[in-house]
Amino acid sequence: MNTTTVIATKFSGLKLPQLDGTFFSNAIRLVALPVAGILAFLLLWSATAQNIDTSLGKFPGPAAVMEQFNALHDEHQRSREKERAFYERQEKRNAERVAKDPNYQPKIRAYTGKETFLDQIITSLVTVMSGFLLAVAIAIPLGITIGLSQALNNAINPIIQIFKPVSPLAWLPLVTMVVSALYTSPDPLVAKSFLNSLITVTLCCLWPMVINTAVGVAGIDKDLVNVSKVLRLPALRHVQKIVLPASVPMIFTGMRLSLGVAWMVLIAAEMLAQNPGLGKFVWDEFQNGSSDSLARIMAAVLVIGLIGFLLDRGMLALQKLVSWDKTAN
Amino acid sequence: MSVLLDISHIDMEFPTPKGPFTALRDVDLKISQGEFVSLIGHSGCGKSTVLNVVAGLYQATRGGVILSGKEVTEPGPERAVVFQNHSLLPWLTAYENVELAVKQVFGKNKSKAEMREWIEHNLDLVHMSHAMHKRPDEISGGMKQRVGIARALAMQPKVLLMDEPFGALDALTRAHMQDSLMEIQAELNNTVIMITHDVDEAVLLSDRIVMMTNGPAATIGEILQVDLERPRHRLELADDPLYNQYRAKVLKFLHERHSKPDVPTKKSAPAKSSVTSAQAAGDIKETVDNAA
Ligand SMILES: Nc1ncnc2c1ncn2[C@@H]1O[C@H](COP(=O)(O)OP(=O)(O)O)[C@@H](O)[C@H]1O
Numbered sequence A: 001m002n003t004t005t006v007i008a009t010k011f012s013g014l015k016l017p018q019l020d021g022t023f024f025s026n027a028i029r030l031v032a033l034p035v036a037g038i039l040a041f042l043l044l045w046s047a048t049a050q051n052i053d054t055s056l057g058k059f060p061g062p063a064a065v066m067e068q069f070n071a072l073h074d075e076h077q078r079s080r081e082k083e084r085a086f087y088e089r090q091e092k093r094n095a096e097r098v099a100k101d102p103n104y105q106p107k108i109r110a111y112t113g114k115e116t117f118l119d120q121i122i123t124s125l126v127t128v129m130s131g132f133l134l135a136v137a138i139a140i141p142l143g144i145t146i147g148l149s150q151a152l153n154n155a156i157n158p159i160i161q162i163f164k165p166v167s168p169l170a171w172l173p174l175v176t177m178v179v180s181a182l183y184t185s186p187d188p189l190v191a192k193s194f195l196n197s198l199i200t201v202t203l204c205c206l207w208p209m210v211i212n213t214a215v216g217v218a219g220i221d222k223d224l225v226n227v228s229k230v231l232r233l234p235a236l237r238h239v240q241k242i243v244l245p246a247s248v249p250m251i252f253t254g255m256r257l258s259l260g261v262a263w264m265v266l267i268a269a270e271m272l273a274q275n276p277g278l279g280k281f282v283w284d285e286f287q288n289g290s291s292d293s294l295a296r297i298m299a300a301v302l303v304i305g306l307i308g309f310l311l312d313r314g315m316l317a318l319q320k321l322v323s324w325d326k327t328a329n
Numbered sequence B: 001m002s003v004l005l006d007i008s009h010i011d012m013e014f015p016t017p018k019g020p021f022t023a024l025r026d027v028d029l030k031i032s033q034g035e036f037v038s039l040i041g042h043s044g045c046g047k048s049t050v051l052n053v054v055a056g057l058y059q060a061t062r063g064g065v066i067l068s069g070k071e072v073t074e075p076g077p078e079r080a081v082v083f084q085n086h087s088l089l090p091w092l093t094a095y096e097n098v099e100l101a102v103k104q105v106f107g108k109n110k111s112k113a114e115m116r117e118w119i120e121h122n123l124d125l126v127h128m129s130h131a132m133h134k135r136p137d138e139i140s141g142g143m144k145q146r147v148g149i150a151r152a153l154a155m156q157p158k159v160l161l162m163d164e165p166f167g168a169l170d171a172l173t174r175a176h177m178q179d180s181l182m183e184i185q186a187e188l189n190n191t192v193i194m195i196t197h198d199v200d201e202a203v204l205l206s207d208r209i210v211m212m213t214n215g216p217a218a219t220i221g222e223i224l225q226v227d228l229e230r231p232r233h234r235l236e237l238a239d240d241p242l243y244n245q246y247r248a249k250v251l252k253f254l255h256e257r258h259s260k261p262d263v264p265t266k267k268s269a270p271a272k273s274s275v276t277s278a279q280a281a282g283d284i285k286e287t288v289d290n291a292a
């Protein structure tokens, strides 16, 4: 007899959750097994790490990585503190000058300290989401149009099929050159490097989304299309009432697929082009080559993985919220 | 009685990779206002094709369809269709499915309140008021078909077209649906064309039964006028000699057409056509068993 049952009998007047077999089997399935898996992984990792010697010292084990997480957090706090102090000083100085000379127009110079780990995470997240949303805005209307028109499908399909297998990284040099040629505003709204990463992400997201949307639209149940015809729904209403909802599951499949790939590609692009973001963090640490570098890269690797996972879960949650088809997983 | 719908000498050819395939040859039928006509024939003979031509979803190769003096050239809500597989939009509730149709057909003429009343009235007609806010995946097959019928009725069509509306339902549900349909028909006196492969259903519901020959180049073989008084009750009819005579006539037609097809059943591979025939034979046998 286990403790839980003992407690349950003692407090039989209280309402306890159903402590039957399914409760325990669920607890094992959902909590115990994953925890066991993670523990086993950590053990294996630290055991293996100790046996790998690199030019930068031993390969970091879980403890070293944890230590670096703390260090990165401290660095971030210190940097924010500096930034606050910087703006405070500036404000104070401006206030003094305005007091002396009422016509003086106070100028605020931006803080230009080195980005912290958290800054890089945020940059990467903003980039991937912006590029992704831009791709959504292009791909879904395009996919619907292609899905609705066989002629257009025939016309565009070869182009899609050729560009689809191209790694977006191959585009990167072209994108960089085109952006620097065309984006020459003296007071740019966003940095060129941001634009480069963003366009790379967009290019990467575009094809899976266009294809999935088009396939979803083309594959709508013929009966539903006939219903629309019998009702004489005008074209726009047909799209809004029948086509879009019917293809939502396929559209989401495309979106999840491309967001996952986009996140991977973005990190690589940031490394390759030295654009701000997690990829640059990894690259900088690699170049830096201090004894902590590997542990810091490993920390970044874990964060990249975690964010990728959360992005996918987020899309899934959104899909469950938006789509009528609740069977997705 | 005046002719409402004139299906005038239609031929239907489908282009196929192996050249044109003649599905229908000279199908000619006139239907009066308020008449309930059923189309019966072996599976694959061309019943749905006839219905789709009337619906405007297919364009006849020769001949045409004239509804109250006007030629049918495209689909429209005055020829509402009930499809075999309910074809409800799965993301909308029963109410919203009917609403989509009502808004489209009456959006300009009815106020919001009137539309709501009309939607609820039609769902009530098919006994679906209790579940009108459920989505298709939350209700049974029979209930889905009821909603499909409500949606079609709500368009106030001149002709109601039904393609094996109860074909996918179990026998008990089918009987309920037939009773409901007779009830609705007694109230609304719609003009209906219904496809069925169930002999009892055809005799029970119809004013006329149109029997089609086997394809390719299917056409109307015989037309049976069913002069049974309404309201009809299935239990009383079971012992009615006239009813049984009608049943026998239809069965005989189907069996003769089946055992001595004047042309091969299908243009496709013989293996496939034999499957279809076996199924068709099974359908008919089942109906005979039911009666026994
Ligand atoms: N769109 C189409 N293209 C080519 N052949 C078709 C098409 N629709 C129906 N047919 C053919 O026409 C014949 C009649 O089909 P259908 O009207 O669906 O039969 P039923 O409804 O009586 O079972 C079948 O042989 C079928 O293969």
Ligand SMILES: [Mg+2]
Residues within 6 Å of the ligand: B047, B048, B049, B163
């Ligand atoms: Mg059919």
